[in-house]
Amino acid sequence: MLELLWTLCRGVQVVIHPSDRIPGNLDRYTEEAPATVDFSLFFFSSYDHGSANKYDLLQSSVRYADEHGFRAVWTPERHFHEFGGLYPNPSVIGAALAVSTRRLEIRSGSVVAPLHDTVRIAEEWAVVDNLSGGRVGLSFAPGWNANDFVLSSTSYASRHQRMYEQIAEVRRLWEGGSITRTNGFGQEVSLQVYPRPVQATLPVWVTAAGSEESFRSAGAIGAHVLTHLLGQDLEELAGKIRIYRESRRQHGHEGPGTVTVMLHAYLGTDEEVVLAAAEAPFISYLKSSIGLSRIMLEESGLKEEDINEELKEKILRNSYRRYAGGSALIGTRAGCRQLVSRLRHIGVNEVACLVDFGIAEDKVLQGLEELDLLRQEFKATGLAAHRPITMMQSTPSLLRLLEEEGSSAKVLGSLRALLLGGEPLPAPLLAQLRSHYNMSVYNMYGPTETTIWSCVCPPAALDGQVSIGRPVLNTRVYVLNSHMQLLPVGVAGELYIGGEGVTPGYLHREALTAERFVADPFVAGGRLYRTGDLARWLPDGRLECLGRLDDQVKVRGHRIEPGEIEAVLTGIPGIREAVVLVENSPKGDAGLVACLVADNAPDTGQLRALLGKQLPPYMIPWRFVTLPELPLTPNGKTDRKRVKERLLTQTPVENEYAGPTTPTEEKLQAIWETVLEISPVSVTDNFFTLGGQSLSGMKLLNMIRSRFAIKIGIADIFNAQTIKELALLIDDIEKVNAIQTADVQHIEKEEIIL
Incomplete structure (x- = not known):
């Protein structure tokens, strides 16, 4: 805190890299402030029939979202099935939410237009618009379950065409136009709807996902888009968003439109606890979804009974792994932040967070607190993020990772000064930084007990042997023997620090304070801190730190x-x-x-x-x-x-070299040899025994994700520590993904969920 206070008081703008962010990609700090990503809540409950308070979670969550600045609440339309069965009429739910909220926009996700008379859609939502003071927005869907069409006179086969006709009619009625119908006497009459809505223009979305044509059509009519990540990855979605926005431009519509993506969401502070808490409810939720899609599977020549229970469970477990790993906001802010950033990068404007997939109500409400913190990170400031970064403070370990990872070259290249401390500075890293960048590197030394920095070695003094330099102003440094006597140049002893930075001691730990803080024998009334570090003076007056005298160690x-x-x-x-x-x-x-x-x-x-x-x-x-x-x-x-x-x-027990026997093992062997800088690596060698650790594990993880285009987490690296084990895991994921892809191809993906 004192480091920051001193810097801020002198007019320097400070950017703090959050400690829960995965290291890397610091180049984002060189860019202008990115666009806002709005956060909304989405509901699609597969509910407990026995519950007496079926709408409590909806009401409590919406109340929280309204009070904390979320953008909207989305509710669906579903009929004749427990999957989404709480929501047969979104306008009725919307009316209830309209009178219990003040700021949230009230949206349908979605109105299945062909099931309704257009006049009724316009009338009902005009009521909600009045009750809410002009906060209504509608997403339209054509419907997919043939059973739902017992409510409609529209042909199931023509439902897509009919939906677009109805969107035009609802817009016309909303804006005060009329529609012609035949009355009870067989006469043609021109009708308008009442009450008149508050909003002059109705915000309209089109629900789309699997078909590029749906995105193109939404752009052509100037609508927004509501989509999800089921059956499409981010690269595919990015292409569809480009098609959508080009279509808007070609048809003369102003602005880029809004792209809203629905994601399942449950956040907490402990990754393992969150993933474990969400797994069973999510899998149960998916089982309900599979039941909902049985009709389409049968129409496509696939029967649910042809998929055995073991394979079904495997598909569901892998679906959870895939969603939690990169297609959902399930985990901590650190993990979910990356997905939202990638969505923003491809042009997504809003994340609709589906929170009611079976997790207990109290846990969902707790998770909303973390979700709100994530939301706040993506609010627009309207200004550039900050002035150009010219100075950076880091540990050598992090700098090594940034150099290897490669996504921070721009910000490193913009630096005029780099302060490294917290651990020894390796000479090879120093040489590497100097060869790649035109910056001044300072090697810093100092424990917290002496107010952070006590010694510094400026760039010119680092040309020779790496050292911690000389004391900063108002600081005294001694190298003493066990009798508190000064030691000459070249003789190692314990490093003691005195001066204005020495703190009073440890709060409520008198014994430890007496042990580590001692009287200064060279300055009357002075105090020294015993660092426990072994050091010696170099002939030119600089200090070299040689390690620790006690058992305490310093790692990264x-x-x-x-x-x-x-x-x-x-x-x-x-x-x-x-x-x-x-x-x-x-x-x-x-x-x-x-x-x-x-x-x-x-x-x-x-x-x-x-x-x-x-x-x-x-x-x-x-x-x-x-x-x-x-x-x-x-x-x-x-x-x-x-x-x-x-x-x-002790010579480690080495595995006899075993070469790769599958294509996956061959690819992994090349990745391991690159990361570890060892060749050859046996498929039975342990990653950590060969020198791998958490930072190199992150590099390994990124390379695997890029090479195989799959979603795995750092926990998988710890659980599968050999190439052979990891190859089996990857092959298993790819097999199940292939099964799921084949199944999804038989289904109209654009309407699986929404």
């Missing part, structure tokens, strides 16, 4: 007490002893390794899961090693130095 900018991890490990049944150390990967990245003495310990995946329940991600070791015993010092304590020596000298 995080100070870690290994004892905390060891305590959790030894609390796991089957583990008798544990020591956690730091090791470097072949690329120089630091990571944690857990050395265990165990009788019957859980496997690596289970260990990570158990640790993840009590520790933050940066404290989870990247690999686990089992030893027969831990060496001891003469006084009976664990000899960490000898454990590390044993770890270094």
